[in-house]
Amino acid sequence: MKNPPALEQLIDSLRCLPGVGPKSAQRMAYYLLQRDRQGASGLALSLNNALQVVDHCKLCNTFSEQAICPLCESAQRDKTVLCVVEMPTDLIMLENTRAYTGMYFVLMGRLSPLDGIGPKEIHLDKLIKRANDGIVTEVILATNYTVEGDATAHYISELLRARGIKVSRIARGMPMGGEIEYVDTGTLAQAMLERRSVFK
Amino acid sequence: MKNPPALEQLIDSLRCLPGVGPKSAQRMAYYLLQRDRQGASGLALSLNNALQVVDHCKLCNTFSEQAICPLCESAQRDKTVLCVVEMPTDLIMLENTRAYTGMYFVLMGRLSPLDGIGPKEIHLDKLIKRANDGIVTEVILATNYTVEGDATAHYISELLRARGIKVSRIARGMPMGGEIEYVDTGTLAQAMLERRSVFK
Incomplete structure (x- = not known):
């Protein structure tokens, strides 16, 4: 006894998401089909659209809809x-x-x-x-x-x-607004080692 | 400064999944676009297909691809x-x-x-x-x-x-293969209350 084929297929496909195992995939599929069919069809649309228009910027490698992203241009x-x-x-x-x-x-x-x-x-x-x-x-x-x-x-x-x-x-040290009492020892040790002269 | 619109749209759409907040949605979108484009397009396909063919059985209400599911028929x-x-x-x-x-x-x-x-x-x-x-x-x-x-x-x-x-x-009681020492007290109390005569 199993779920109908199209439902099994959906459960299987949902497992391509990171951190989603068989149980959560089934829960997600049930949820979408039962309570959020509109969300599901929106998701399918967004996936197809993103796959079509989003690629990497040729210069900086970030996600971009243009060959060269606005920042690089x-x-x-x-x-x-x-x-x-x-x-x-x-x-x-x-x-x-x-x-x-x-x-x-x-x-x-x-x-x-x-x-x-x-x-x-x-x-x-x-x-x-x-x-x-x-x-x-x-x-x-x-x-x-x-x-x-x-x-x-x-x-x-x-x-x-x-x-x-x-x-x-980039520099390591105390975070802004940080109190010495609460910062971790690794950060504090580094802030001590990389101390800077106050007068130039 | 934000992600490109199609990517923002995908992140937003992924939030229709139960238990997925803004951070995981972003992680999922990045993962799909960067490492599993094939999985993403498969997911879009499965979603559309399931939305089209899966409905509830008119008799038993379970998910079914037919108006009356095979079990009810x-x-x-x-x-x-x-x-x-x-x-x-x-x-x-x-x-x-x-x-x-x-x-x-x-x-x-x-x-x-x-x-x-x-x-x-x-x-x-x-x-x-x-x-x-x-x-x-x-x-x-x-x-x-x-x-x-x-x-x-x-x-x-x-x-x-x-x-x-x-x-x-359906009956409550000791699970098959269960040892009294390890079963929870609620179950054990119920098993005692609902005890059955050994000889009819």
Whole structure:
């Protein structure tokens, strides 16, 4: 005894979503068919539309509906600095600070050999070509301060150093509004090590 | 600064799935567009197909591709008993036991006023009509032994008793292979209360 074929097919298809196993897929399928048929047909439409129009920007590799994304095409940006981030969300976060006016490169991931993500999967050849365009003078590594993000930054910095490109990494230290009593010891130790002179 | 419109639209559409908030929806959308475009287009296809061909069986209310599902149409089934379950999964589980040969009615939920699920949402009018067809002589309530499943069974039994229909509830007690030492006290207390005579 099983569900009807079209329903089994839907349950199976829902499993392509990350973190969705057989039980949740079945729950989702039941829910959609029973309570949100409109949402389901909207989802099908959005999937097809996104697959058709969303691709990667040829320059910065982020998701874009144009071959070159609006940010890369903008004449207002400083073309001499290139900031490397892991995901489009990181780019959006940095843009929201309004503290950076240069260009970006989005890795779409981080080095993670256990998950089968190596230099090829995070488009390092494309990054090297981009950094070597003769205009870029500094590459800022803004990958996460996790073990994997750190390893990725280290790997990229070695590649770029071999090509004589100036490389920097975003600073670590106390968060704004942070109290010493509540910050974790790793961050505090780093803030101590990387202390800066108050008078120049 | 935001994602491209088609991507934002996809993230928004993914939120129709139960238990998916803005962060997971974004993660899912990124994953599909970056690593599983084939899965995404398969999902769109399955959604459209299921929406088109899957509806509820007119008799038992379960998901079916026919107006009357194969189980309700079968000549081999005992038409005099009607087993009421919450979800199609429960029906499948019961069928897999091969211990029951009667008919079913699937509520597609349980009474849960806090979630806005009342008698209408679980199709009780359809159930009453079905149980009153003149052929059914016993209704077996096989809703879950949770607070809500129990309340649902109680509510249905009152409705049916008013119409003079025989109603029973699946038994509670020790699970097969269960050891008294490890079973929960509620189950054990119930097994003691509902003990049966060994000699008839």
